[in-house]
Amino acid sequence: MSTNGKVGIGIIGSGGIAQGVHLPAYAKLRDEGKVEIVAVADANETTAKTAAEKFIIPNVFNDYRDLLKLSEIDAVSICTPNFLHKVPTIDAFAAGKNVLxxxxxxxNAIEGAEMVAAGHAAGKILQIGLNLRFGAAPQAVKRMADAGKFGQIYYARAHALRRRGVPSWGVFTQKDKQGGGPLIDIGVHILDMTLWLMGHPEPVSVSGQAYREFGNREGVFNVFGPWNPKIYSVEDFAVGHVKFKNGATLTLESSFVANIGKDEFSTSLMGTEGGLFLDLADNTNSRIFREENGALTDTSLASLPTVASHEQEVRAFVNAVLDGTPALVPGEQGLMVSAILDAIYESSETGKEVLL
Ligand SMILES: NC(=O)c1ccc[n+]([C@@H]2O[C@H](COP(=O)([O-])OP(=O)(O)OC[C@H]3O[C@@H](n4cnc5c(N)ncnc54)[C@H](O)[C@@H]3O)[C@@H](O)[C@H]2O)c1
Incomplete structure (x- = not known):
């Protein structure tokens, strides 16, 4: 903690997600007197300077290792592409910083395990930016799940499906820099939220299949504009089936491109006392299904507060640093998600079920 009782923040990678959500959230917390935004680093000088000007940040670096030398920084947001998560995180822990x-x-999970171990060795917080959990509807149904409204949850169906939604910017279609396609980019969110709602049962085996049916084709319609099919090296659809030690199972479907009727971003849970359809694309469709006194009931969620889940994620991180409490999305849970995603890819390649 900085001597003035505020958390000193550094931003590593100041592109889309940093300027879109991390920095606005930290700026609010700065107004509330909880943080100082000390420095920003980006390999792209213009991006770093733009972020610094927009969010009034006094120190600007090209090399994030210079940012990590500042003793006023207690915590960093790492907002670089996926292939640049591991090393900056481990370097940040070595410099005594907390990491979001x-x-x-x-x-992949091999890299993730190194990061979790480094956080433990440093005694610092590692929080993963899996923000969906912080939304109003997920928080509401999580309270119900914890109170037993669904009973024992024995099956879950998690969908992160885009009909035509290939990110046409950045490195999202390059396997070496991104790790995978829709599974790793958007499937990761819905899988994490579903595991959390289920109470994080222990996964024991995974099977799955990944497809690239559109990525290398020229001229496919895309809501985000054309992508480069010559460098598209990730899947465009994947499906996975996970078995858990407690007997529960889960299926996960994720696509950038698929011939389906509409985008889906949802989780269904089947439990012994109730079921859930949680529609994150349109919460008015969300329902809780139960049998009450001999009648089947469908309950909707009404008057939920408007919650910016990314802002809540950043608030939770800062509070954990301020209070010395554990992260609400700890590295271990992000690692479990990655282990499942890795196993879907492995199963797709080997044609076999993967034991975790
Ligand atoms: N939680 C969410 O909803 C969400 C949404 C979008 C992106 N993301 C994640 O955020 C990360 C970044 O995505 P983005 O969309 O902001 O990408 P982006 O390309 O807009 O920004 C990444 C930034 O990192 C910078 N960078 C690259 N190498 C660097 C280095 N060595 N040191 C410092 N900076 C470096 C780039 O110059 C760029 O400005 C990815 O991991 C992505 O999965 C999360």
């Missing part, structure tokens, strides 16, 4: 790293934890 964007999702997924890393390119």
């Amino acid at each position: 790293v964007e999702k997924p934890i890393a390119l």
Whole structure:
């Protein structure tokens, strides 16, 4: 903690997600007297300077290792592409900083495990930017799940499906820099939220299949504009099936491109006392299904507060640093998600079920 009782913040990677959500959230916390935004670093000088001017940040670096030398910095947001999550995180721990790293934890679970171990060794917080959990509807149904409204949850169906939504910017279509396609970019969110709602049962085996049916084709319609099919090296659809030690199972479907009727971003839970359809694309569709006194009931969620989940994620991180409490999305849980995603890819390649 900085001597003035505020958390000193550094931003590593000041592109889309940093300027879109991390910095606005930290700026609010600065107004509330909880943080100082001490420095920003980006390999792209213009991006770093733009962020510094926009958010009034006194120190600007090209090399994030210079940022880590500042003793006024207690905590960093790491908002670099996936292939640059591991090393900056480990360097930040070596410099004694707490870390909020964007999702997924890393390119794969091997890298993620190194990051978790480094955090433990340093005695610092590692929080993963899996923000969906902080939304009003997920928080509401999590309270119900914890109170037993669904009973034992024995099956879950998690969908992060885009009909035509290939990110046409950045490195999202390059396997070496991104680690994977929709599974790792958007499937990661819905899988994490679903595991959290289920109470994080222990996964024991995974099977799955990944497809690249559109990525290398020229001229496919895309809501985000054309992508470069020559460098597209990730899947465009994947499906996974996970078995847990407690007997529960889960299926996960994720796509950038698929011939389906509409985008879906949802989780269904089946429990012994109730079920859930949580529609994150349109919460008015969300329902809780139960049998009450001999009648089947469908309950909707009404008058939920408007919650900016990314802002809540940043607030939770700062509070954990201020109070010395554990992260609400700890590295271990981000690692479990990555281990499942890795196993779907492995199963797709080997044609076999993968034991975790
Ligand atoms: N939680 C969410 O909803 C969400 C949404 C979008 C992106 N993300 C994640 O955020 C991360 C970044 O995505 P983005 O969309 O902001 O990408 P982006 O390309 O807009 O920004 C990444 C920035 O990192 C910088 N960078 C690259 N190498 C660097 C280095 N060595 N040191 C410092 N900076 C470096 C780039 O110059 C760029 O400005 C990814 O991991 C992505 O998965 C999360």
